[in-house]
Ligand SMILES: NC(=O)c1ccc[n+]([C@@H]2O[C@H](COP(=O)([O-])OP(=O)(O)OC[C@H]3O[C@@H](n4cnc5c(N)ncnc54)[C@H](O)[C@@H]3O)[C@@H](O)[C@H]2O)c1
């Protein structure tokens with residue numbers, strides 16, 4: 001029986017996919033965590049924990065270095081909520097161009113007045129159209145590419161900036177989207193700027209005072225990525241200077257409160273029934289695949305390694321990516337008369353992963369003995385359930 005512990009609101013749709021070999025939230029000593037945005041940076045991890053699946057895209061809540069050193073595989077599910085974010089961002093583009101929040105505030109405060117009369121005396125709610133306006137999309141991954149394509153479908157001129165764009169992601173982007181060679185080239189002519197990058201050391205403050213200065217007067221700015229990717233104090237200064245017309249973000253920050261030109265939504269970009277179900281189902285499938293086969297696809301901290309599991313037993317080893325690891329492991333097995341049916345190895349950055357298929361049950365102390373090899377981080381024996 002495997003134990004799964006959940007954090008945050010995890011859609012039942014994914015938990016329903018777990019087979020009878022799984023129980024949920026029965027113990028803290030879990031084999032797997034299924035999480036959303038819970039901040040794990042200060043968390044202690046149980047000894048048994050083998051895998052963390054983040055139902056959603058952003059993984060800045062997972063201390064990847066520490067998790068990897070503990071031999072825990074970490075995965076996210078990028079794309080599972082991308083459509084939800086796209087729809088909200090498009091709504092916010094329209095809302096900012098048509099002053100929808102000011103209109104909503106006005107009508108809420110004037111419930112006894114005939115609001116239709118106000119149009120005759122006051123044109124403060126006259127808006128602009130998105131058609132032919134320019135949108136800069138910073139980050140063209142799962143979310144950014146959908147936003148760029150949808151804005152293009154609405155007749156906007158769209159410029160994308162993503163120096164690290166994968167070739168897979170590039171296939172998803174309409175050939176109408178112009179690719180900028182620099183941040184400045186992307187933002188300098190834009191009427192709207194929207195940011196869709198992961199939160200890292202490099203992207204913290206990606207949109208700061210300098211970038212805001214490079215933008216057109218009256219630009220509308222959106223941040224549905226993470227707190228800190230836009231420097232909020234710099235954004236407030238630019239709003240005060242009327243450089244930026246409006247700022248819409250999914251992440252609260254006290255410098256933003258009580259302003260008519262700012263709208264803060266409570267981190268709901270990915271909060272739809274469909275997106276939460278997608279993330280939870282993908283997270284549950286990731287957990288089952290990793291625990292039952294050791295196979296890895298698109299982990300955050302391990303290389304891809306997918307080997308058909310056709311033997312009765314399998315050993316998996318997470319170890320440092322240094323010379324002679326595979327040799328030492330194979331020697332240890334040979335010294336103990338264990339025949340290797342198949343062996344595969346791959347590396348990602350400083351971490352390597354080895355899968356060894358065995359036609360017989362390994363002796364009990366093998367895990368300890370292999371773990372004692374210098375630079376071996378974690379060893380698992382998996383019994384084939386098929
Ligand atoms: N508000 C929400 O609820 C919500 C929902 C989903 C995602 N997000 C956030 O949005 C981020 C993006 O999500 P995604 O699913 O598109 O992720 P993704 O990994 O598919 O795409 C991120 C893209 O950003 C690009 N990038 C990285 N650094 C960059 C830089 N300095 N300049 C320009 N581009 C850069 C990458 O090359 C990649 O193409 C997530 O990491 C998460 O923090 C928020």
Ligand SMILES: O=C(O)[C@H](O)COP(=O)(O)O
Nearest residue numbers: 036037055056057058270
């Ligand atoms: O990165 C994400 O996927 C989103 O920010 C959603 O976060 P949540 O799962 O906490 O809603």
